[in-house]
Amino acid sequence: MVVQNDVLYLAHIQVPSGTELTNSIYWEKLENEDPNSPPSDQPSSSAPTGTEQPEETPLPNGLINFSWGFKTIEAHDAETYLVENDKVKKFIDPADALVSYWGPSENEVVANLTYRFDFNGSVKSARARIATHSLNYSSNSSYSGSGFSSVWASSDGSEWTRISNNPTPSNESSLVVFDDQLPTSLMDSSQLFLKIQLQTSGTPLDSYATAQFSKASLNNDEYVFHLDANYSATSDDPGRINYNLGLNEGINYVLSNLETYNLYSASQYGSSVHSAIEQGKLMVTQSPADYDLISISEFNQNHYNLGVAEGVESVLANLKSHNLYSESEHASSVLAAIEEGKMLVTESPSEYQLIGIADFNQTMKQRVQENSFELGFSYLSELIANQATSSETKNNGIRWGVTWVTDRNASSxxxxxxxxxxxxxxxxxxxxxxxxxxxxxxxxxxxxxxxxxxxxxxxxxxxxxxxxxxxxxxxx
Incomplete structure (x- = not known):
């Protein structure tokens, strides 16, 4: 429901995004849904006129057959014989926009829908099919409320006989379909009245009803309300029979040639609406940006990317809290560590199995002079043969060795x-x-x-x- 300029608009089917309120296919002024006159305890005593006359077909036995009904309350003639709609309104099923039904407009009161049928003669037999739903959401966490329904019949609109009862169910849902002959006590009358009573309690009636009449989809192919009656016509009204024959022929011709009159059947209409809804959904889901929308996956990815960026920024701004160091800090620390390592070795070479050049030269000189010939010569030979020994050390070693050998060889x-x-x-x-x-x-x-x-x-x-x-x- 939408309010614009103090006017209430009601949607009978799911409305695609962006549909104007002037589009009568989807929107209807709520004031058009109101009864033309205040409700009363009894239906109107005046006979229906015009197109509300019964559809009749002569039978071989001299009786006239009347047959009328609807498969959805959205059918063009579904209210032809409706003479009372007291405290009721039409609902669209919140779970399926193609499904609609009648239900109470108020809680804790009896709501009535009464259909009146007038015959040009006395009714000899009649059969009706009427479907009602009663719901009990006392154990349902998503819905609330309860309701019950019943169907009544009368031959004069005053004395009523209950022909169907659908009390509040012990479980969640109850569908009762009356599909039987009407009581014989109603026969031999020129009128038939069928009343549906609905009552709800604790139900959010702005969304759904827990007492429902004629609930059906636009694509439904089975009657939810139907009356089939045979009556004997009065002998002084042959024109009535001929009129009805012509009327039925005209109606049948139109129904058989819908395209000629640019008309659509209820199933075609429902199928077109359903296809249009799916097309609209597809247009939005394929190009959500055109409708200021974004897909869930893109939404999640954007938040993920934002989190990654903020995480990187947080780490770079707080390196110490993550036990991290920048490249410049690392390079500076490495250079300082190298210098510290060099200083530790050069200041205490003996701890690292090293000896300074000056100490080495002095030691070599003492060893050549003081130690045995074998040790000195062997040590010098190893140093001279080692590629890692400096040229200065090698030259000193050769010089000391030759000098020492010369001294040893002085014995001639x-x-x-x-x-x-x-x-x-x-x-x-x-x-x-x-x-x-x-x-x-x-x-x-x-x-x-x-x-x-x-x-x-x-x-x-x-x-x-x-x-x-x-x-x-x-x-x-």
Whole structure:
């Protein structure tokens, strides 16, 4: 329901977004839904006129057959014989915009809908089909209220007989369909009245009703209200029969040629409305931005991206709280740590198995001068052969070694024999005047060649093997 300029508009079906209030397919002024006259306890005593006359067909037995009904309250002729609608209104099912029904407009009062049928003769038999719903939402957390309904019949509008009762159900919903012959007590009359009574309690009647009459979809293909009666026409009214024959033929012609009159059946109308609704939904869901909308997935993604951006910004602005450091802080700390490490080593090299060059040179000089020849020469040889030894150290080592060897060779000792000599324990060894007391031991199949030092004056003779780093005694 919409209010504009103090005028109330009521929608009978689900309205697509943007539909103007002037569109009568969807909107109806609420004042047009009101009764033309105040409700009364009894239906109007005046006979319906014009198109409200019954539809009649002559039968072979001389009776006239009357047949009328509707499959939805939205049918164009659904109110043809309605003479009373007291405290009732039309509802659209909130769960399905194509479903509608009659229901009370107020709680705790009896609401009435009365249909009146006048016949040009006396009724001999009649059958009716009338559907009512009663609901009880006392155990439903989403809905509220309860209701009950009943159907009454009369031949004069004063004396009523209940033909259907649908009390408040013990469960949630109750559908009662009266589909039977009307009582014989109502026959032989020229009138029939059918009254539907509805009453609700604690129901939010602005949304739905818990007592419902003729609830059906626009696509419904089964009658929710129907009356089929046979009556005997008066003999003095043949024109009435011919009129009705012509009337029925005209009606049938229109119903068979709807396109000629640019008309649509209830099912076609309902199908078109349903298709239009689906098309409207598709237009919005495919292009939500055109309707100032956004999809849930895009909404969630935007919030996720916003959270990521704020998270990055928060970390960058508060590095210390996350135990992080910037690149410049890291580089500065690394350089400072390198300098600190260099200082720790250079100030205490011995803790790292190192020695300063000055200390090293002094130590080497003392070792060459004071220690045994074997240790000094071996140590110098290793230093000179090591590629990591500085050129200055190598030069000093060679100079000290040559000086020391020269001093040792000052005894003018000569080798026992020059050139190659074979000893069983050593194999082939070589020396000369300038090399003695050093010998070169030739390589064998199991050992590489190496230099030896002969200790003069030793008995038995002793040789130091620089390769194996051990003394060897030559036994007889």
């Amino acid at each position: 000792a000569t080798p026992y024999t020059p050139s190659w000599l074979y000893l069983e324990q050593l194999g082939w060894i070589w020396t000369n005047n300038s090399t003695f007391p050093y010998f070169y031991k030739a390589p064998s199949s199991s050992q590489a060649g190496s230099w030896l030092f002969f200790e003069e004056g030793s008995a038995p003779p002793r040789f130091y093997d620089f390769q194996a780093q051990l003394w060897m005694i030559i036994e007889d």
